[in-house]
Amino acid sequence: MSRQDFDRRSSQGDRLLSVDGLNVEFAVPGGTIRALRDVSISVETGETLGIAGESGSGKSTLALAIVRYLDSNARVPSGEIRFKGRDLLGMSRRELQSLRGNEIAHVAQNASRALNPSLTIGEQIKETVELHQDVSGNAAAMERVYEVLHQVNIPDPEGMVDRYPNELSGGQQQRALIAVGLSCNPELLILDEPTTGLDVTTQAKLLDLIEELKAEYDVGIVLITHNLGVIAQIADRVNILYAGEMMEKGTVREVFEEPANPYTQALLATTPELDKNKELRAIPGQIPELGSIPDGCIFADRCAFATEECRSGDIDVETVSPTHQTRCRRWETAVADPIETGTATRRSSTPGDVILSIENLVKHYDEGAFLRNLLGDHQPVRAVRDVSLTIREGETVGLVGESGCGKSTLGRTLLRLHDPTTGRITFRGTDLASMSKAQRREFRSECQIIFQDPEASLNPRKTVNEIVPRPLRLFTDLDEPAREERVEELLDQVNLSLDLKTKFPHELSGGQQQRVAIARAFAANPSLVVLDEPVSSLDVSVQASILNLLSELREEYNTSYLLISHDMGVIESVCDRLAIMYLGKIVERGTLEDVFEPPYHPYTRSLLSSIPSLDPDDDTDRIRLEGDVPSARTPPSGCSFHTRCPQKIGEVCEAEEPPLEAVDGTGGDGEAAHCVSCHLDREEMSRPLDDI
Amino acid sequence: MNTLYLAKRVVIAFLSLFIVSSLVFGMTMALPGSAAEIILGTQQTEESVQQVREEMGLNRPLHVRYLDFVVGTFTLDWGQSLVSDQPVVDLIAPRLARTLQLALFAMLLSIVIAIPLGVIAAADRDTIVDTLITSVSYVGVSIPSFVSASLLLLFLTTPPLDLFPTGGFVPFSEGFVPWLRHLILPAVSLNVIIFAYVLRQTRSSMIETLESDYIRTARLKGLTERSVLAKHALRNGLLPTVTVLAINFGWMMGSVVIVEEIFSYPGMGRLIVQAISERDLPVIQAGILVPTAAFIFANLLADIVYTYLDPRIQLGEQ
Numbered sequence A: 001m002s003r004q005d006f007d008r009r010s011s012q013g014d015r016l017l018s019v020d021g022l023n024v025e026f027a028v029p030g031g032t033i034r035a036l037r038d039v040s041i042s043v044e045t046g047e048t049l050g051i052a053g054e055s056g057s058g059k060s061t062l063a064l065a066i067v068r069y070l071d072s073n074a075r076v077p078s079g080e081i082r083f084k085g086r087d088l089l090g091m092s093r094r095e096l097q098s099l100r101g102n103e104i105a106h107v108a109q110n111a112s113r114a115l116n117p118s119l120t121i122g123e124q125i126k127e128t129v130e131l132h133q134d135v136s137g138n139a140a141a142m143e144r145v146y147e148v149l150h151q152v153n154i155p156d157p158e159g160m161v162d163r164y165p166n167e168l169s170g171g172q173q174q175r176a177l178i179a180v181g182l183s184c185n186p187e188l189l190i191l192d193e194p195t196t197g198l199d200v201t202t203q204a205k206l207l208d209l210i211e212e213l214k215a216e217y218d219v220g221i222v223l224i225t226h227n228l229g230v231i232a233q234i235a236d237r238v239n240i241l242y243a244g245e246m247m248e249k250g251t252v253r254e255v256f257e258e259p260a261n262p263y264t265q266a267l268l269a270t271t272p273e274l275d276k277n278k279e280l281r282a283i284p285g286q287i288p289e290l291g292s293i294p295d296g297c298i299f300a301d302r303c304a305f306a307t308e309e310c311r312s313g314d315i316d317v318e319t320v321s322p323t324h325q326t327r328c329r330r331w332e333t334a335v336a337d338p339i340e341t342g343t344a345t346r347r348s349s350t351p352g353d354v355i356l357s358i359e360n361l362v363k364h365y366d367e368g369a370f371l372r373n374l375l376g377d378h379q380p381v382r383a384v385r386d387v388s389l390t391i392r393e394g395e396t397v398g399l400v401g402e403s404g405c406g407k408s409t410l411g412r413t414l415l416r417l418h419d420p421t422t423g424r425i426t427f428r429g430t431d432l433a434s435m436s437k438a439q440r441r442e443f444r445s446e447c448q449i450i451f452q453d454p455e456a457s458l459n460p461r462k463t464v465n466e467i468v469p470r471p472l473r474l475f476t477d478l479d480e481p482a483r484e485e486r487v488e489e490l491l492d493q494v495n496l497s498l499d500l501k502t503k504f505p506h507e508l509s510g511g512q513q514q515r516v517a518i519a520r521a522f523a524a525n526p527s528l529v530v531l532d533e534p535v536s537s538l539d540v541s542v543q544a545s546i547l548n549l550l551s552e553l554r555e556e557y558n559t560s561y562l563l564i565s566h567d568m569g570v571i572e573s574v575c576d577r578l579a580i581m582y583l584g585k586i587v588e589r590g591t592l593e594d595v596f597e598p599p600y601h602p603y604t605r606s607l608l609s610s611i612p613s614l615d616p617d618d619d620t621d622r623i624r625l626e627g628d629v630p631s632a633r634t635p636p637s638g639c640s641f642h643t644r645c646p647q648k649i650g651e652v653c654e655a656e657e658p659p660l661e662a663v664d665g666t667g668g669d670g671e672a673a674h675c676v677s678c679h680l681d682r683e684e685m686s687r688p689l690d691d692i
Numbered sequence B: 001m002n003t004l005y006l007a008k009r010v011v012i013a014f015l016s017l018f019i020v021s022s023l024v025f026g027m028t029m030a031l032p033g034s035a036a037e038i039i040l041g042t043q044q045t046e047e048s049v050q051q052v053r054e055e056m057g058l059n060r061p062l063h064v065r066y067l068d069f070v071v072g073t074f075t076l077d078w079g080q081s082l083v084s085d086q087p088v089v090d091l092i093a094p095r096l097a098r099t100l101q102l103a104l105f106a107m108l109l110s111i112v113i114a115i116p117l118g119v120i121a122a123a124d125r126d127t128i129v130d131t132l133i134t135s136v137s138y139v140g141v142s143i144p145s146f147v148s149a150s151l152l153l154l155f156l157t158t159p160p161l162d163l164f165p166t167g168g169f170v171p172f173s174e175g176f177v178p179w180l181r182h183l184i185l186p187a188v189s190l191n192v193i194i195f196a197y198v199l200r201q202t203r204s205s206m207i208e209t210l211e212s213d214y215i216r217t218a219r220l221k222g223l224t225e226r227s228v229l230a231k232h233a234l235r236n237g238l239l240p241t242v243t244v245l246a247i248n249f250g251w252m253m254g255s256v257v258i259v260e261e262i263f264s265y266p267g268m269g270r271l272i273v274q275a276i277s278e279r280d281l282p283v284i285q286a287g288i289l290v291p292t293a294a295f296i297f298a299n300l301l302a303d304i305v306y307t308y309l310d311p312r313i314q315l316g317e318q
């Protein structure tokens, strides 16, 4: 106790955390990877420092260096890390153990893997409490466990302590992991990608939580993310990392309003923004290997402002203002003439004939039904409940909703990758169920799917040259030379160099893998491609280039897309029409303008208002949805959104299911009409947010 | 929570036993010549064949015999030995008990020595300790049990190191020390190979566990390395070892024949060898069924332990 008091006092005037000129190297076969070079950050109590950058820029390495937990092949050749004035790099193992989890909490990325699968949530939190805090007895420790679970807004803490991590949703796992970190009132909280992989609604609540924590505890927060919107919303200052170097640092306002580094500008230009009609600019090239560091600026190969002078000598950190620094020789030019975020010309396509139509589609999953029925009452998973939708030639329809809402099931069922439980799917007027063998083959060649995880969807033992022409072999009678020609044409269209032809999937980056998957999907000139979260596993910079590629291919082949995504920004940049899905049903559909402007379905409104804006000054009121999506085994009665709806009217919502009808009152529900399924009237659906 | 899963596993275990008993029955049917002729060997005459057929109920219709056999498998009614006229189950029971003592003792040796060594090797990965432990286990895998048995006999049962009896069995009721002295050598030689497998499996799955994200979380809580191991790593890291133990148990039931023969240990193995030389068909059949059943139930037990250790296992949900 007294020692801590002493530390606290003696460190007055010292920063909570300061990292100075840190270098980190990893020894690998055949050389060293210089993962961090001359990185300096500082964090004060009561502030949130955001750290952003593409993956591979060294964010996690920096976080782990602070808690002295680098892999065994790591070396710190120079630099200093001080926590409350104490030299962290010189600490003994004992000192570190009393610091970790106690004064510094590191909340790792990927909560589902960072929690121990065979210990209950309660045990995992209690352990830290017992280790670092002066609690007497089990009851007192459990008291504290409930308290932190309550603080991170986990529903039903008493029930939650006995659950295992796999019994929690992704958002709850992340909260539980934060609870572990908070359990000992740390002074420094490091959050590594805390919202990556979460739905926007869950992300929004988590960001609220982080803000609350900062206000309630005397804590400094390091928030690592590749999502600039997250930083704009909750960080006070931001550091932009690229390939192991600090490119720009400053207050969030300065950096976002007047980015003084080409990399920051490029990152901003590549991030989708809602309702801005922004033309996404991909960053050309990719983050370099750090085995050999070129002379001059590390960003030069991808930089729009680069000149010869950038390619030699050390690039120093220059001062833009007392609270704003940048590592760029030409920052003044960059500020004077920044990368324009152009406006996309929203395409005015005239969609052709209906190619695919779904009527009253229902899909239940009924695994282990036989035994379950024997052993007690049993409910199937109702993944898709009565969905009707049409897709026209050359049109892109977006499908949005939180995870677990049945989007992927719908996408797969309409391609007959799953058999529908009931309902009709017709392709160019022919019912899929009554197709002849030849027709079904035709259907399979005309309709393709691209998945979220490209690596998993490519055969690991085949080269690009064998993967891409597969549909050609299956569905066309092109001969070998003709196939080869077509493959080269395709690779060119998806911007893959021909050298990659002989590579295996694992030798490619995520973006390249997705391009291969796209080339394969387009090989046999499909008329419909289902895109199931095609960019969710990719970095923002790569995302933009894939989205642009998909748009180009669509023009070229006049293909229709069904684009499934939980990211409204992605949807907006590509889609013509949009359907919002909740618990197996479409609750709203219409053109982009219809859906993004009032009147809204309350669910759509919540989704839209959860998206963090890139504008740090944007503090419009936000809707936060309570809880998670209910189980699809037992969807709520009436309007299934009633358990979470911020605008719920009352009993009518629980008792009566609102039909999906046109909001303009015409009663027309053609596929172009703006339809909403809600008991509210048009006016209530249009009311401004603050009145709700 | 996992009752459904376990119920399914129990059903599968009994189903497997049913299939095995059908196979054994089918095999007997497929033997060239009739069972009676085989039993009688060269001394057969027309009447003696008839008499044996009568005794064994071989004259009944096929389906009746099949049903009888399968039901017998589950009710432990395997008929009478043709040589001693005792019920087969009475012959098997005491010998099975001795063999199980031997096998379980050998397992226990593995568990208390191989697992801790595997854990130590993993925790001190790439140190001299690890190298030593790993190389010893490599040598172990390459020694067949009849070699290790012979070596043990040669060195430990004769002067100057006359530490153990050369063979035989003394029941526990006649004293712990004599019982143990008779058990140790056969158990050790049974053990040499599975010991190495268990050790290596433990080492590799512990290494994988120790590199996982949740172990990093545990270390970054400030736990000591000892608590990290004990509380976070063991339970997950030992899961694959449970399976390896179960598989090796079945394997051990197989190789017990040789070891029992070498150490004149009166267990199942010797019974089977004897039954084969005496053409005692009912005993041979039971001698196939019983070790197989032991294997099936060892796997069932492993699944139960597994479910207890790993809360994620559930039926029909990923």
Ligand SMILES: Nc1ncnc2c1ncn2[C@@H]1O[C@H](COP(=O)(O)OP(=O)(O)O)[C@@H](O)[C@H]1O
Pocket (backbone or CB within 6 Å): A026, A027, A028, A033, A035, A053, A054, A055, A056, A057, A058, A059, A060, A061, A062, A071, A073, A290
């Ligand atoms: N143990 C290691 N051995 C070799 N290279 C590593 C190791 N850990 C990280 N790196 C490299 O360090 C760089 C930074 O990685 P990381 O910190 O994970 O970035 P981020 O968190 O920003 O995605 C990458 O090039 C990565 O490959």
Ligand code: SF4
Pocket (backbone or CB within 6 Å): A261, A262, A263, A297, A298, A299, A300, A301, A303, A304, A305, A306, A307, A310, A315, A327, A328, A329, A330, A331
């Ligand atoms: S120094 Fe040159 S290459 Fe580097 S960021 Fe600035 S302008 Fe671009």
Ligand code: SF4
Pocket (backbone or CB within 6 Å): A602, A603, A639, A640, A641, A642, A643, A645, A646, A647, A648, A649, A650, A653, A658, A677, A678, A679, A680
């Ligand atoms: S019907 Fe009721 S509960 Fe459902 S969305 Fe409309 S207002 Fe909300």
Ligand SMILES: [Mg+2]
Pocket (backbone or CB within 6 Å): A059, A060, A109, A193
């Ligand atoms: Mg990372």
